Every structure is written in structure tokens, then in C-alpha cells.
Amino acid sequence: MGRARLDRGGDLVSAAALDVTSTRAWLLRFSEHVVADADELTELDRLVGDGDFGWNLSAAVRRARPGLESPAETPGELWSRLSDAFLAAGGTSGPLFGLWFGRLGASEATGWTGHDLADGLSRATEAVTRLGGASVGDCTMVDALVPATQAAADAADADWSDAVAAAAAAARTGAESTAPLVASRGRASYVGERARDVVDPGALAVAWFLEAATDTVR
């Protein structure tokens, strides 16, 4: 433990405690991925939904960018700025991700442990399933959120970076599990069989999000 690695911008990123610097690096990394590959998400939503998901998501992260680059005292402040940008976005995903980021970051801690992260994921995912009303198997982002949250809880005694790596792996598996499913909630519930063999874009975005954290500490 006590490892320190370079983030993409060259700052020191603590693998043991998730502080402001490493949180910023994570969230900016995620933003860049979304902006770069928005079309992939849009294409998936086009196949099973109304084809605006990539656009909704990249508009939100672009809106968040100045806030993510401004000074902050705690990681919670950065999460809260990201949350607001998503809450101001359209679609179903905007408010749900906004809620998720908001609950995730609702902590005053300046350096998060693996337990802080696991607690945050648990709060956040609970809120999204409660308000969104979807369960695992409904072919939504929840199919990635729930296993990721469970994996982080299981790895909470480890460094935050190990916990998030476990969560990311679980999210990826969860996202891929949506391909053979026919959606019963939200978007894809209208297209039925046409949605088979297509990964849910919301679930995939959850995987991207957690993978962005592991990228910054790699």
C-alpha cells in the first residue's frame, strides 16, 4: 500500500486514499472517454432506444468540465459538480446518473478509503434502483451498478484503487450480461426482440466510468 502513481496529467495519484487530485483525474478521464466515444453509445441507443444516449452523456460531461477543473477541498465537491451537470441533462440517464454521482459523492472525507468508496456506491445504487424502479435483469444501467457495488463492498478492506478495480470488472461483466436480454424498463421495452444481442448503453457507460478510475492508477 502507500503506492503513488502518475495520473495522465502528471499529478501524483494516491492508490491508497482517493483524494481531490485522484478524483479529478478519474472524472476527467471518464469525460474524455465519453466525448471521444460518444458515437458508440449513441449507436447502441439507436439500436434499442431513441439514439440520444451518447449525446445526452457527452453534453453532461462537457457541462461538468469547468467545475471538474476548478479548485476543490474534498472529493465530494467534485462529485457534486459532476452530479449537477448530469441533473441538468435530458433523457432518463441524465437524472439517474446525476442522482448516482450525487449520492456517491455525499461524503465530507478528504481522502476516501476503500470503505468510503464502497459506502458511496451502495448509497448511490440504492437511490437509483429505488427511484428508477429497475432491477437486475431489466436491461438497464442497474445491471452494471448492482454487481459493481457488491464487488466494491467485498473488496472494501483493500485500497480504494483495488476496490474500484473489482467494481469495474464486475460492471463490465454486468454490462455484457445485458446483450442477450430483452429490456423491460425504459427505452428498449418498446422494441422488444430487436434489442436482443445489444449491450445496454447505460450499463456500458457504468463500466467505462469505473474503468476510468483503474486507468488513472494503472
Add this chain to the structure above:
Amino acid sequence: MGRARLDRGGDLVSAAALDVTSTRAWLLRFSEHVVADADELTELDRLVGDGDFGWNLSAAVRRARPGLESPAETPGELWSRLSDAFLAAGGTSGPLFGLWFGRLGASEATGWTGHDLADGLSRATEAVTRLGGASVGDCTMVDALVPATQAAADAADADWSDAVAAAAAAARTGAESTAPLVASRGRASYVGERARDVVDPGALAVAWFLEAATDTVR
């Protein structure tokens, strides 16, 4: 003077004083003519207006019929019932004829002299020209009303039946004078040259009306 003739129903019609019986005979005779020959009026209005004149007029006289056949104390009562039936009718002619009949009959006398009739026509025509705003030469019923009213005034010292005969002849001449005219008021002002050589149906109806009186005393 003091002549008495049979009206079409067999009642005695006084040629000297226009009483209830002779008024009823006159108005019923007019009604029958309108109902029988409504198509002729409609055709004229079709050529120069909107083609509803015969219909407007016959609807009004049909509506008046029960009132004309009911008991009355004075000629004025019968005029007033005829007036109401026209006032309830549509078009421009309905209210104008209603006004004309109403003013014509606004007298309490039980037996009208030639002067009563001339006074009535004068009251009535004055109201129609004032409210309708048309003058002689505008190609409306006024082209028949004004000369007829003048003729009756000139013959007012004679029997009512002679006065009405003079009025009827003047009305016929007045109506025929509208054929070469292009209308500047009401209906035919929209069709311009197309209205030339067509007698104004409203003016023709005035002639029919006065001629109905001379028919009942013939």
C-alpha cells in the same frame, strides 16, 4: 267611393278604407305570390347576389301566416305580425322589410284612408333609407320604395285603393329601372358588371307587394 268588392276568400273588401279584412286579404295575397314564385327571386339574387333572397322571403311569409290568419282589432296588428316574421328572418332583406312593414303599420286606426297609407309608407321608407343607408340609384329595394312612396303621397286624397295602385305602378317602374344599373350597396356591389341587366330582387318584391293590394280590390 264606398265601393265594396270581394276578396279572394269571399270577404267584403272596402276600397275606401283599409280595414282589418282588406289588410289581411292584401298580406295573404302577397304571401301566396312569394311562396309560389320564390324561385324567380332566388334566381335574380343568384345572378347578382348570394342566391338566398327567395328563400329568405318565403321563410318569412310562411312564418307570418298563422299571425295573419288570427283575429285582429286593427290593421296595425296584422302589419306588426308580418313585421316580426321578417325581423326574425335572415339576410339583409329580412330586417329591412321587417322594419318597413313595422313602420308602415305603426298606426292605431281601424280603417285607413289614403292619407294613412301615404303617411305609413313615408314613415317606413324613411326608416329603411336611414338605417340601410341606400339611396335611389344604388340598385336596391329603395329604388322601388322611394317612387312608390312619392306616388302614394301624390294620390293620398283618393281612396286607399287608388293610392296603392299608384304606388304599385311606381314601384314596378322603379324596380325595372334597376336592370341597367350596377349596384353600389349590399349584395351586388361585389359582382359589378355582372349585375347589369338584372332587376334587383328586393325592388321587384316591393312591386309584388304593392300589386298584391291592387289584386285584392280588382
Add this chain to the structure above:
Amino acid sequence: MTSSVINDADDFVREALEGLVATHGDLLALHDEPLFVTRRNPSTGAVALVSGGGSGHEPLHTGFVGDGMLDAAVPGAVFSSPTSLQVKAAVESVDTGRGVVLVVKNYTGDVLNFSIAAEVLADRHDVEVVVVDDDLATESAADGGPGRRGTAATVVVEKVCGAAARRGDDLAAVAGLGRRVVERSASLGVAYRACTNPLTGALSFDLAPGEIEVGVGIHGERGRSTQQAGTADEVVGDLVGRLVEHLDLGTGARVLLLVNGLGATHPLELSVAARAARAVLRDRGVVVERSLVGPYVTALDMHGLSVTLTRLDDELLELWDAPVSTAAVTW
């Protein structure tokens, strides 16, 4: 086949009045044969105010019957004048002895039937006729024509006269105030889609996509010119500019602004139009003392609007502000 909420065309107006009076049973009373509407609780000792005209313009006039506005409204068939017998019966029903003002929109049939009623009533009732002719689109140099049409300024006339009657003004004063409003008012209308015949569903005229008809009246007739629709600011700005010029409104002039929906115009659109009208007036230094925005004088379901300006003075403002309680406006 019908394309609207209607039973029999011949009963349309009567049935609508029955529905209206049932809905506003505390406010309105229906009179049948001849047909007219009065206040449920008539005023006493005040000059009475009667208006009416063809139907299809609701809430005008029936929606303005009530305390502080009309004593009676006399409806004709859709877009057709009521008869003078209806007007006469309404006047006889509401005259309390102080006389009656008839507010008449300037159309041949309406003027004729209301004037005839006034003529016939003259022996037994004091009657004054106020003719409203605010629509600049029908202004023409040719004399002898029917003159400018009466449109939404009628609402202002009815409100001002109603308030004057309510405060006890005599017949000449009430009629004089009505004429003062007419003199000081001007309107112009524009359509984005014509109105629909309630029976056949046919439009009263056609516009190509993106076209508007400027200078329309309230009977589905074409206007003065067909144009390409600009932005709301352009379309409304044009109308308001012409009204301002006609009324010769300079800096500091005080006006009442009426942005009137012609039937199918959405509240969002009317609000955007009100905003546009205010911007033009502000630029010219004209003070909008009061405004009314909504569908008050409709042309069935025409999609469009009219703008009316009335130059206010202190008395007109006071009368506009006076309390009113009707189906369509209450303050």
C-alpha cells in the same frame, strides 16, 4: 360526419348556451324564443349594457355578461347577426328605466339588426348605439363602404361601459365613454391557419407552409396580404408598429395592450407575442399601463392573433380597473 364537438348544426349555438349557463348557473340566465343571455342577478337602477353578434367569437359576448360588464348578450348563428327581435327582447328584459347602451361591432348585418331594434324600441326605451370599428385592415378611402370592422376593442368598450354603468353614470355618459374607447383604439390581426368549418372540417382559406395572412378579421375571411411568416418579434412588431402610427402614440403615451388569440393559438405563443409587443412599445417610449392576453375574441379555431391598443386616460384606466365578475374575466 362531423369534425368537431357538435350535435346538430341548427342547435349548435343554443346547446352551447345551455352548457354555458349550466356551467355558470350563479352568473347567467338563459332566455329562449327569442334566444339571449342575461345576468342571473340583474343590476338595479343602472344603465344597462347589451351586446351581441354572430357566434363563433366566444368568450365574446356571452362570457362578458356579469357584474361590471354586460347585462345581456344576444347571439346569432355562427358568424351571422342575431335578429332585431332578439335584441329587442334583451333590451326589454334588462332596461331598469335608465336606458340601454347597445355595443355593436361594425358589420352590415349587426348594425342593421341592432339599429332596427333601437328604432323599434325608441317609443318606450332610451337606447344608444355604440358602433365599434377598430380593425385597421379594413380601412379604405372609398366612402359609402361598410367601414372598418369591429374586432377585439369590443372587449375594452364593454369593460369600460360596464364599469361606468355600475358606478351610476347616465345613458349619455356611458355611451360617450364607449365612443371614447372606440376613437382611441385600433387593432390588427394575423393568421397562421384559417378557421375550420365545424361541420365539414374545411379551412376557410389555404396558406402554404410558412405563410401567414396579415390583416385578417374574425370570420375566416382572407386578410390584406399573404406573407412569409417571420419570427414572432417580426410579425407582432409589424402589427404593433402600424397601430402605434395610426394612434399617433409618442413617448409617454399610455396604453392598454390586448393580445388576443383567435382560437387555436397556444398560451405559450400568446405570451411570446405579448413579450414582443411590449418590446416594441418600450422602444417607442409607450407605457403599457395594463394588458390582457388570451383568447377573448375568437374566429372559431383560427390559429392567429390580433393586437389592440387603446390609448388610456385616467378615467378609462380607472374604469378598466374597476371590479368585474364574468365567466371570462374576473378581477
Add this chain to the structure above:
Amino acid sequence: MTSSVINDADDFVREALEGLVATHGDLLALHDEPLFVTRRNPSTGAVALVSGGGSGHEPLHTGFVGDGMLDAAVPGAVFSSPTSLQVKAAVESVDTGRGVVLVVKNYTGDVLNFSIAAEVLADRHDVEVVVVDDDLATESAADGGPGRRGTAATVVVEKVCGAAARRGDDLAAVAGLGRRVVERSASLGVAYRACTNPLTGALSFDLAPGEIEVGVGIHGERGRSTQQAGTADEVVGDLVGRLVEHLDLGTGARVLLLVNGLGATHPLELSVAARAARAVLRDRGVVVERSLVGPYVTALDMHGLSVTLTRLDDELLELWDAPVSTAAVTW
């Protein structure tokens, strides 16, 4: 090219709000970034009432902000939910410390955004969410679906809750009364013509001449079935009959009747519909204690109507009758 009174589509709602607030400057205040509308003179010491949703349904909700009804209205873009940030800001602006009731029409986006706002506010504000789902056309046996849509019963909920808040009821009581109205209300709508896209002029669906769409909502979506239009009595009778059955209204049941125009429906038509609805209710012995007839919850310029029945009790009747002063209703 536009086919409506609009400047830029992106500014449509904001400009309309500016126009509305300028028109009702004594009543309303506009808040920008995020966008919402509050009363000019906020109530003090009462439970606050906030509603909102996609625009295009005006006068809902902005027209119901005022004394005795809403404290704030939160508008989204046309037919799109407002964001939770807007809702949150509105709640923060109007909460006087006694808590806030959020009145939400049952659509996924609205429920989500209002619930998220409630969730986010939970630490510092007492918030209750009342979800309105009165539209029988969207009732389906399948569970897990979005449930019945919220339509015109929202007006009744807002009026009753507003009156309860005004008389001093606490948060639980105000929310409880809102839910009581929801439980006792049902609505059904019918369209004679779809609504028009304000930018393109395109209709949201097509009907052949003489056809009507039964079971429509307020977003231009198709309904449950396309039928031949019957008479007004038949069309309205069918809707009312189904409401009566659903609410199990027997002889002597007391109701509030709301005949709501969807946008382009003429007042004459709505009055004919009100008459038809009353006839059916009278035949079934149902007592219409109160009624409201007009365009209160529109779907842009859709030509059609909805009928809402709310089974009244003494308390609901008293709260309905309580004074209210807003842009859209005043009594």
C-alpha cells in the same frame, strides 16, 4: 420557416414565461438559471405547493401560481420534464419551513426528476411527492409499466392542496388531501385533430375526415382507438359513462366535472360537451356540485377535449370553493 408565433425554438419557453410574467407582474415573479416561476408575494408560514412538468400544457402549471394554489411552477421544454435542479431551486425558494408538496403528473421523466429533487432536498427540507395518475386510457394490467398518465385532475389536486395549505394545514395533511383527490378522480380524452409541431407545422398523427382518436393523452401521442366521430352527445357520453363506471358513481354521488379543452377546441364546443356530460350524469343520478369548463390542461393546439370527474366530499368541496387568485382561475 415557422408555423407559429415563435422566435427561436430554444428560447420558446423562456420567452413565453417572460411574456407571462410581464402580463401578470402583480402576481408572478420569474427566476432564471434555473428557470421557474413563483408568486410575486410569497405566502408566509404555510406549506408550500410546487408543481411543473413539460411545457405545452398551459395554463397548467404557470397559470395556477398565485394565492390559494401553487407557490411555484417549474417548466421544462415543450413536452419534456424540467430538471431536478430546477425543482430543487424552486423548493428552496418557496419553503417557509413548513415543508413542500410536489405535485407531479405521472410520466417517467417528471417522476424521476421531481423524486430526485426530493431525494436531494431531503436533508434540509420536508418534501412530500403527490403523483397524479388519472388517465384511464393508460390503465393496463401489466405491472412494472409506468402506470396511468397524469392529466387534467392535476388542476383539482393543485386547487385543493393550495386551499388546504392556505388554511394552515400541515405537510402531511396537504399531501394527504392531494392523494385523496387522485384516488377519487378519473379522466379520459378524445382528439378530433392531433397537435401541430410549432416549428414544422407537422401533425403528431393523422386522422381521416370524420375520425376521432379516443384515449389520447396530452403529448400528441395516439390514443387507444380510432373511431368514426359521432355526435357530441355520443362522444362525450361514452367518455363520461366509462368514468362513472370506473369511479363507481351511483345515484346521489357528488362530483366535480372538469371539461377540459386540449388547445384548439372552441368554447362553443366545450359548452356543448359540458351540456352532454351533464345530461349523462343527470340520467345516472350523479350530482354535479361544481364544474370547470375551458382549456386548462392543453396539448399544444390539439383539437379535442378531456373529461375529468372527481368524487367530492364536504371537505373537498369546501377546498375547491375556497378563494383563489391566479392568472388562469380567480374566484
